[in-house]
């Protein structure tokens with residue numbers, strides 16, 4: 001269980017999150033939804049200790065998440081940031097192995113599942129990250145997070161700005177990681193169709209506060225109209 005309680009998060013003196021709670025049971029896929037600027041990315045960044053200050057309860061399987069981002073990766077959190085942030089001058093192989101620095105087994109290796117999910121990456125290990133398409137870079141960022149050997153995968157808008165044929169592959173990969181490998185997933189996603197198909201639970205943010213949460217069946221059209229339409 002990933003358990004966040006009463007989370008406040010700040011950039012400098014600006015408070016972005018106000019008392020947010022998030023409980024994600026092992027094996028669940030929990031979607032974070034809300035308008036642009038609602039605080040979704042900040043919530044994932046806060047879980048990774050990447051904002052300037054975070055307060056509130058932050059536990060994974062009853063243990064403290066750790067005082068910095070590296071310790072949080074070592075504790076079992078794999079993070080795929082918005083915009084991917086792969087290393088353009090590193091090869092695909094090197095990009096994936098960077099994730100291995102935080103692997104709890106201490107082994108830096110490319111997980112077998114990467115070949116199943118993203119064969120293109122394995123067939124092109126010596127290509128530079130910077131020459132890949134946006135969709136391929138997204139796959140690479142997911143592969144890098146898997147090399148961390150995570151228990152919980154945090155994904156920030158993984159299909160944003162990606163060509164439709166690769167969107168399907170990425171959605172399929174996320175669903176497989178959750179349903180077949182039992183990986184717990186926290187997914188920030190604007191695509192409500194995918195959220196409804198893949199998620200067990202959701203949390204809706206508005207202005208840095210949680211305004212609705214629960215089993216995915218509760219993510220009604222009315223709720224979306226109220227909190228997500230501009």
Ligand SMILES: Nc1ncnc2c1ncn2[C@@H]1O[C@H](COP(=O)(O)OP(=O)(O)OP(=O)(O)O)[C@@H](O)[C@H]1O
Nearest residue numbers: 011014016034035036037038039040041042043082
């Ligand atoms: N580095 C930063 N410094 C100061 N304020 C920030 C920073 N990053 C984000 N914010 C502010 O925090 C608020 C929440 O932003 P955040 O990116 O978390 O929203 P979001 O829901 O993920 O939106 P989007 O869908 O556009 O990514 C916004 O008002 C934004 O301007």
